[in-house]
């Protein structure tokens with residue numbers, strides 16, 4: 656029996672992941688790599704990071720799939736993915752901390768009006784803008800999961816009024832939150848900065864669109880830290896053009912890398928990041944994935960178990 660490592664890795668990345676995983680995986684099951692020869696019948700566990708479509712359907716004894724990425728939208732879009740094999744996504748405190756740091760940095764970038772001051776500097780313009788405090792700038796967070804909730808709490812602790820949105824009603828009251836379609840309008844109405852941390856599913860695809868932008872306060876800013884498929888790019892450009900939105904910070908895109916001729920690169924009201932809000936750290940991810948495999952075979956709770964019907 657063996658554990659298969661398979662993803663869109665370079666040979667160097669395979670080597671990094673293998674060495675990290677070998678520190679934590681139980682010693683009795685060899686780790687095999689998809690780019691080398693291996694016995695498909697021996698594979699009990701697949702450790703995956705955007706594996707080629709169809710690659711997991713030919714493993715007859717597969718019992719558990721562990722994603723090394725937090726988002727599983729691409730994996731679930733593979734129609735041949737076995738539906739009866741439990742699938743876990745990565746839930747990693749190191750990644751959560753990175754996402755919290757990123758969200759705080761970007762909220763202050765927008766809150767302290769750095770895009771405007773940087774533009775003024777490029778024009779040698781000395782102009783002092785009004786200085787609202789955090790308590791004057793409400794922030795909305797779409798998605799209150801492993802990443803969204805800690806982001807919401809960290810921003811609330813810094814004095815921003817925070818509202819959040821989830822699929823199901825939340826029992827804890829640490830963050831003012833709403834759910835369902837009506838709830839989205841309430842969150843949008845209150846969000847001078849709107850942060851997207853939803854998973855990409857059939858229900859959330861293209862959710863950052865004209866209708867939602869119309870519900871934001873005029874002059875709001877958008878931050879998409881989740882997936883490019885959430886955003887209707889044309890609607891964003893129109894909302895920026897008519898000043899409904901003042902700025903967008905985008906970390907994720909429909910096409911990655913963002914094509915060199917894409918309008919976003921040079922748009923004065925868009926800040927582009929190359930999908931770096933919270934990257935997977937192989938050191939911590941290897942430990943968590945290994946612990947999850949051990950938990951699965953011991954019949955204990957597995958972290959990040961994906962519900963196939965919900966899509967996240």
Ligand code: NDP
Pocket residue numbers: 725726727750797798799800801802803820821822823824835852853854855856858859880881882906907930931932933934967
């Ligand atoms: P979780 O699964 O932990 O949380 C998802 C949240 O979204 C939950 O609160 C869930 O509601 C809510 N949600 C899901 N569907 C809907 C819906 N239809 N309507 C309203 N709310 C909904 O995900 P994570 O927090 O771990 O990650 C979120 C996403 O962030 C990932 O899927 C990935 O795409 C992206 N990501 C981006 C990174 C980057 O570097 N840019 C890095 C890592 C992740 P409920 O609580 O009711 O279940």
